Amino acid sequence: MSKKLPHSSPIRNLTIFYTASLSAVAFLSIMGQLVVQRMLTQQQQNLEIVSLIEKRQTLCQQMIKHTMRMKLEPSRENRQELQQLIMAWKDSGEALNQAAENVEDFSQTQQRVLQQKISTIEPAGVEMREAASQMMQEGIREKRLGFSEPPIDVIKQSPIARLLKEEQTLMKGLDDISQWYNQEVIAGITQLKQMEYGLLGLMLFVLLLEGILVFRPAVMKIQDTLSQLKIALHESKVASQKLAIEKSQSEQLLLNILPQPIAQRLKQSQATSNINADILIADAFNDTTVMFADIVGFTDLSSRIPPQELVNLLNQIFSRFDLLAESYNLEKIKTIGDAYMVVGGLPSPRADHAIAIASMALEMIDAIAQFNLDTGENFQIRIGINSGSVVAGVIGLRKFIYDLWGDTVNIASRMESHGAPGLVHVTKDTYILLKNVFILEKRGLISVKGKGEMETYWLKGKINPA
Structure with missing residues (x-):
């Protein structure tokens, strides 16, 4: 006859489940930390782009301001400052494009939306730089030749008009990108909270399963063992009492046969020598x-x-x-x-x-x-x-x-x-x-x-x- 394989003990099964559940909790914790770190990195990149947008908006205002000043007072100092702003404007545009291209944790949809918004304002930024450069050159010629104010219809086609028009388009586009980034940041924070709550809920669920499937049977087993131990102790106590009674009766019988000192010496002699x-x-x-x-x-x-x-x-x-x-x-x-x-x-x-x-x-x-x-x-x-x-x-x-x-x-x-x-x-x-x-x-x-x-x-x- 073939012998049946012994079933694995409940304690072994509980130990395996307990180890697996702890491993699952540890895995979920590590994955949660990785996701949180990824989201924090994404938010850091978002903040960097928002900072570049705010810097570009500030440069836009400064270029308008210095262009108008250059129109009114085409001095060498104003020209140098405007030229520095034009260079800074060009650098900020390149930095913004580079930051948008280097976003690693954006989804394809987010990257596509970001590139589309940047491509929308990029011509305005180039046009604005060129208009500012043209304005700087015209201001220099007017100062040298002593030209008077041109007619109104000419002003409408002048670099100032182009500058103001492109500034309006550019500021609107930058505001749109900034607003979109703010929405993405809020969405990221919401997703982060959902991830945190989800991870916490999952860990609580695993702990609940541990309590139901591991600790509760273990506690019941301990209680059952304690009950058996209590019964065994009671039986042992009863047996000890019976043994004590029998021992007392045996000693009393021995004392009825032998004097007490002799009985004691006899017991000691039998305990220390061969029977x-x-x-x-x-x-x-x-x-x-x-x-x-x-x-x-x-x-x-x-x-x-x-x-x-x-x-x-x-x-x-x-x-x-x-x-x-x-x-x-x-x-x-x-x-x-x-x-x-x-x-x-x-x-x-x-x-x-x-x-x-x-x-x-x-x-x-x-x-x-x-x-x-x-x-x-x-x-x-x-x-x-x-x-x-x-x-x-x-x-x-x-x-x-x-x-x-x-x-x-x-x-x-x-x-x-x-x-x-x-x-x-x-x-x-x-x-x-x-x-x-x-x-x-x-x-x-x-x-x-x-x-x-x-x-x-x-x-x-x-x-x-x-």
Whole structure:
């Protein structure tokens, strides 16, 4: 099967259109500047020709004036001035013709009209120059020969009459050219404004198209992206909250298994080491007190009642013990069957570890008695306590548990197993720590498995109960 060619993305199309529109605007701006420059050049040429026309009109008036003066006073100075004016008149006519021929930006129609108007006044200009020259020569002869005024009919055919006639024709033609140029200038200015407005309108139209075809879809795309981002952020926030809740629950579960300092060290150890590496957290504590509690007759009880009911009873009893351990800020280590193990003095050392354990032990006796009253059962517990040094920590790879090791732990277990129902059995080491606060009764020497004979005591109560 042939694969379909992927369509160009909308963003790519918008980018192409945006680039093309900007290029069009730049092209139009350049073309507009060229047209404006061309029109300004044309207007400059128009002004130059108008200036030549005005200069020619001024020269025409001066030639009439000096010709009449030459007639009245044919002096050498007047003749020289008139001769200079005739030369200037000739030069201005040539300059006007040359300027008209050199107009580059006129249309063919405009050039044709201009040439026609100039050709109309050109004979009058030549005739006027010749009449002025003839007038200058006649004035010289009359001065030399002393002629009187000629008759009126002769004057009509004289150079003065010709001069005045051609002056009238010439001034009319120059006025006509000047007026025509003024109209062309006004038309050029109007065309320039139209070009400016047209270019501005075209640029606004292109910008409007950009807004409709480029910016509006881009803004909509941005809004859609922001909406999606908002949804994603909300989902991320919800997921983060769920993750935080799950993390909190996981940490709480971890804290229910391990002490808080140990849990923190375990997380740091797993974060910085291989997940499959052996975990070893082992700390030595010299001043601790360990307590074991065991339910009397539990084995016989388990054979008489269903397991579910048995577990339910154990849960109620151990839950009360947990509350006591929490109230005394002691560390519950574990339960093994019907045995309950708790320690004082770790993971955070404390000076009253033995006192706290002893106080909890006495309240555990009271808690069992209250439980029997509440449930109608007849449970009893044996409790054994020993004080000394231990090693506490976490070992292994899976199913971590905070545990204790050492001879102090073993002796505490022996105190429980060699104890009596409803009593708290303690070693001499624990007695030394408690004797100033609690009432203790000497039991005497007993034979302890693996330790031989040991002197032990019964914990009876506090000396000054609160």
